[in-house]
Amino acid sequence: MMRLPGFRYRAPRTIDEAAAWLADEPATTMLVAGGTDLLPNMKRRQQTPTTLIGLRSVATLADISNGDGLSVGAGVTLSRLVNHPRVRAAYPGLYQAAAQVATPHLRNMGTIGGNLCLDTRCTYYDQNYEWRKSIDFCMKKDGATCWVATSSPKCLAVSSSDTAPMLQALGASVTLISAGGRRVVPVADFYANDGIHYLTKQPGEVMGTVSLPSAEGWRSSYWKLRRRGAFDFPVAAAAVAARLDGRRVDDVRIVLGAVASRPLAATKAEALLKGHPLDDEVIAMAAKTAAEIAKPMDNTDFELVWRKKMVHSLVTYALQEVRGDDMRERRRRIARQLL
Ligand SMILES: Cc1cc2nc3c(=O)[nH]c(=O)nc-3n(C[C@H](O)[C@H](O)[C@H](O)COP(=O)(O)OP(=O)(O)OC[C@H]3O[C@@H](n4cnc5c(N)ncnc54)[C@H](O)[C@@H]3O)c2cc1C
Ligand code: SF4
DSSP, rough: OOOOOOOOOOSSSSSSHHHHHHHSSTTEEEESOTTHHHHHHTTSSSSOOOOEEOOOOOGGGGOOEEESSEEEEOOOOOHHHHHHHHHHHHOHHHHHHHHHHHOOHHHOOOOOHHHTOOOOOTTTSSSSSHHHHHTBBTTTBBSSSSSTTTTTOOOBBBBBHHHHHHHHTTTOOEEEETEEEEEEEGGGSBOOSOOOBBBBSOOTTTEEEEEOOTTTTEEEEEEESSSSSSSSSSSSSEEEEEEEETTTTEEEEEEEEESSSOOOOOOOHHHHHHHHHHBHHHHHHHHHHHHTTTTOOOOSSSOHHHHHHEEEEEEEEEHHHHHHHOHHHHHHHHHHOOO
């Protein structure tokens, strides 16, 4: 059995208190929300903070408020998000993404803030300490070499959050609070394509809220490839948000998940769609163009060439769904690996 190492635990009541404590020792302190990612990582000695700041007693982090859009506290659990009537009605892609994270138990604990800050994943990294030691570790933690691409100057671990690509496609932003002030960052700018430094968030910053713009006129859809339909991290994903005028595409965002160290915007594919009717031919062209930017590596489940091919299919399904096609049978099939 893997045990947690010793650590000091601090429980702030406000975000400002959490930010002030984080500023004391940012290099050795980490925030913990649901703990469903961080605590297993600590057991495997992948992340080794000596102080944890628990966010569960910060009441304001659990707020959800409706305005034109939706403001969701970073501490809102994925279960609450999924059960929020406005999310399902106005942001179906977010509902689909959050509902497919892990299992019901993990969604009861796991938060939207933790999901957005989820550590990147890799076959050579998500192992216990002894396993990692036996290969002399790797660049992401305790070692020098990247075993996925030995000449790579940077870590290529995979962005594996389900909600991150969808929130980027929906045009969401996050509020970051530190001892020095606060700033609002679009989700599109919250990530960097680097498996170690995958967030642009500074170590002293606490995520306060996730703000979604109005969904008026927008449709959205999220499709995910994973080995087990019941639960598994994504190994390829497509998030689409589109505003249609009849069948013509007024505006669209396509973001790929789990094929790089950050969610990837498929801007060339978006440009192909804008101003055109969402017919099969245009969808096929856009899906092909979107798949070209996917760079899956051999560091997660499934064969990488096939994952790249599946990106084409996932983008196709997401675009068909926002067009209004009935995709229920396709969803059932993909959940049962009947591809
Ligand atoms: C078996 C299993 C299956 C899983 N499957 C999936 C899956 O399919 N898809 C998926 O996306 N995830 C999956 N997860 C990962 C995880 O459960 C979720 O991503 C969850 O949403 C993480 O939220 P948390 O609150 O538990 O994060 P924590 O573990 O508490 O924190 C994760 C990270 O976020 C940081 N953090 C948390 N809150 C804040 C904040 N307010 N401000 C700044 N930083 C913050 C922490 O410091 C830490 O670095 C799985 C986990 C397990 C164990
Ligand atoms: S991509 Fe390379 S450096 Fe990054 S976790 Fe995997 S093996 Fe380590």
